[in-house]
Amino acid sequence: MTATATAIDEPEQLEPQATPLSRGARLARRLVPAAAAALSGVLLYVSFPPRTLWWLALPAFAVFGWSLRGRTWKAALGLGYLFGLGFLLPLLVWTGVEVGPGPWLALVAVEAVYVALVGAGITLVSRLPAWPVWAAAVWIAGEAARARAPFGGFPWGKIAFGQADGVFLPLAAVGGTPVLGFAVVLCGFGLYEVVRQVIDGRRTGVLHRGAAAAALLSVAVPVVGALAARTLVSDKAENGTATVAVIQGNVPRAGLDFNSQRRAVLDYHARETERLAAKVKAGKVAQPDFVLWPENSSDIDPFKEADAAAVIEGAARAIGAPISVGGVVERDGKLYNEQILWDPDKGAVDTYDKRQVQPFGEYLPLRSLLGAINKNWTTMVRQDFSRGTKPGVFTMDGTKVGLATCYEAAFDWAVRGTVTDGAQMISVPSNNATFDRSEMTYQQLAMSRVRAVEHSRTVTVPVTSGVSAVIMPDGKITQKTGMFVADSLVQKVPLRSSETPATRLGILPEMVLVLLAAGGLGWAGTAVVRARRDSAA
Numbered sequence: 327m328t329a330t331a332t333a334i335d336e337p338e339q340l341e342p343q344a345t346p347l348s349r350g351a352r353l354a355r356r357l358v359p360a361a362a363a364a365l366s367g368v369l370l371y372v373s374f375p376p377r378t379l380w381w382l383a384l385p386a387f388a389v390f391g392w393s394l395r396g397r398t399w400k401a402a403l404g405l406g407y408l409f410g411l412g413f414l415l416p417l418l419v420w421t422g423v424e425v426g427p428g429p430w431l432a433l434v435a436v437e438a439v440y441v442a443l444v445g446a447g448i449t450l451v452s453r454l455p456a457w458p459v460w461a462a463a464v465w466i467a468g469e470a471a472r473a474r475a476p477f478g479g480f481p482w483g484k485i486a487f488g489q490a491d492g493v494f495l496p497l498a499a500v501g502g503t504p505v506l507g508f509a510v511v512l513c514g515f516g517l518y519e520v521v522r523q524v525i526d527g528r529r530t531g532v533l534h535r536g537a538a539a540a541a542l543l544s545v546a547v548p549v550v551g552a553l554a555a556r557t558l559v560s561d562k563a564e565n566g567t568a569t570v571a572v573i574q575g576n577v578p579r580a581g582l583d584f585n586s587q588r589r590a591v592l593d594y595h596a597r598e599t600e601r602l603a604a605k606v607k608a609g610k611v612a613q614p615d616f617v618l619w620p621e622n623s624s625d626i627d628p629f630k631e632a633d634a635a636a637v638i639e640g641a642a643r644a645i646g647a648p649i650s651v652g653g654v655v656e657r658d659g660k661l662y663n664e665q666i667l668w669d670p671d672k673g674a675v676d677t678y679d680k681r682q683v684q685p686f687g688e689y690l691p692l693r694s695l696l697g698a699i700n701k702n703w704t705t706m707v708r709q710d711f712s713r714g715t716k717p718g719v720f721t722m723d724g725t726k727v728g729l730a731t732c733y734e735a736a737f738d739w740a741v742r743g744t745v746t747d748g749a750q751m752i753s754v755p756s757n758n759a760t761f762d763r764s765e766m767t768y769q770q771l772a773m774s775r776v777r778a779v780e781h782s783r784t785v786t787v788p789v790t791s792g793v794s795a796v797i798m799p800d801g802k803i804t805q806k807t808g809m810f811v812a813d814s815l816v817q818k819v820p821l822r823s824s825e826t827p828a829t830r831l832g833i834l835p836e837m838v839l840v841l842l843a844a845g846g847l848g849w850a851g852t853a854v855v856r857a858r859r860d861s862a863a
Contacts, residue, residue: 367412387514406445516544
């Protein structure tokens with residue numbers, strides 16, 4: 327038998343066979359790892375916003391690594407699924423706020439399958455030398471798959487999005503969310519491996535120096551790398567500054583039925599803009615160079631409804647600055663979730679159509695199948711939104727403002743596309759009124775903070791009902807509103823044009839980690855096959 331094959335088989339030979347275990351002991355040996363996997367998933371959830379307990383992700387992955395190591399791939403599938411449920415069930419509960427538990431449970435059930443497959447992969451590579459590296463790469467490969475399929479993917483819950491307050495955040499500027507997430511997972515698995523090496527060394531009296539050194543490096547390298555990456559984070563204004571105003575007009579009431587009062591939402595945002603104009607005239611706040619309204623701030627199409635256009639025009643003239651208006655526009659029989667650049671003198675001068683539309687929210691996949699099962703399931707999205715094709719960058723009073731509308735903030739490519747197209751700052755107009763006071767708003771706000779560091783850009787987050795915010799390029803929030811209040815934020819922000827390594831490299835770091843995961847799985851799989859052949863021989 328080869329040395330590699332011996333190493334691969336070793337964990338399965340550790341269990342003593344001399345003394346049969348009682349039924350209760352056998353049951354406990356099955357339940358304890360299952361409970362540990364589920365509870366470590368819950369611990370990972372607790373590390374996410376609105377809490378600032380980012381560091382809990384490390385023990386969460388340490389316990390998850392313990393529960394998986396040395397298991398069969400079938401057992402690891404189940405343990406991974408339990409971990410996924412423990413993490414995603416509470417994280418995504420907001421998806422059922424207005425529509426009931428059905429969609430929430432269905433989404434979690436599907437997304438947890440990815441985590442189950444990742445669990446099986448991790449238990450396989452956990453038998454390799456320096457296994458935390460391979461295991462962390464497998465996790466990121468799972469996130470990459472989850473961000474792309476089905477129906478365009480669902481990146482919500484990426485490990486990077488829970489690290490907006492953490493020491494690892496500067497790594498977002500190095501390689502984006504994949505590198506940031508990889509560092510956190512690697513450190514967590516490395517933490518478990520350090521403990522395991524210490525315990526084994528005390529038990530046997532022999533310390534395997536190579537394995538112990540690899541474990542220590544798994545913890546130390548991510549931390550040192552994050553500290554070194556802080557040099558990439560800067561708030562320095564490279565292209566001057568701009569005074570930006572963020573408008574939060576509020577909505578008549580929370581929930582899906584806010585759409586039934588679309589005119590009220592438009593009036594609220596126009597009113598708050600006019601209130602801000604009065605403050606500017608009184609000298610209480612600075613004159614903004616441009617104004618940012620949220621997504622769905624005018625669900626009445628201003629290109630077809632003259633009264634809606636008049637309301638927007640009145641607000642723009644009152645503030646004396648161009649406004650980016652979030653509208654729902656019908657063109658050539660198609661619906662678009664559109665940002666409209668409205669000049670106080672020229673009217674609508676530019677548009678951006680949302681490119682990553684939300685499945686089951688803005689379009690309905692498998693419409694005919696769902697309608698055949700239950701006609702009521704198709705009534706929530708009566709007409710599908712169409713996708714835009716070009717990155718959104720508005721030139722507003724000389725400033726290039728990149729636009730990533732709401733759901734798009736979760737997708738690496740959607741935000742990066744605005745920066746590579748010349749954006750000097752980024753705006754994430756959103757409408758979270760549907761989700762009431764759930765954690766969704768804070769999870770999305772954390773994404774925007776990560777994006778600020780990733781691309782070294784100021785990020786503004788105008789939201790219909792809150793929380794709206796202004797975020798500096800270092801990820802710090804300098805101003806924010808409450809929820810379900812009418813408010814405005816005015817601030818002078820730095821404009822930047824340099825690109826971080828993450829912006830320049832784009833998808834490359836993620837692909838390297840996916841290839842690393844594939845290499846680890848191939849190595850481990852080949853070793854298992856060889857071991858079985860040698861055993862049979």
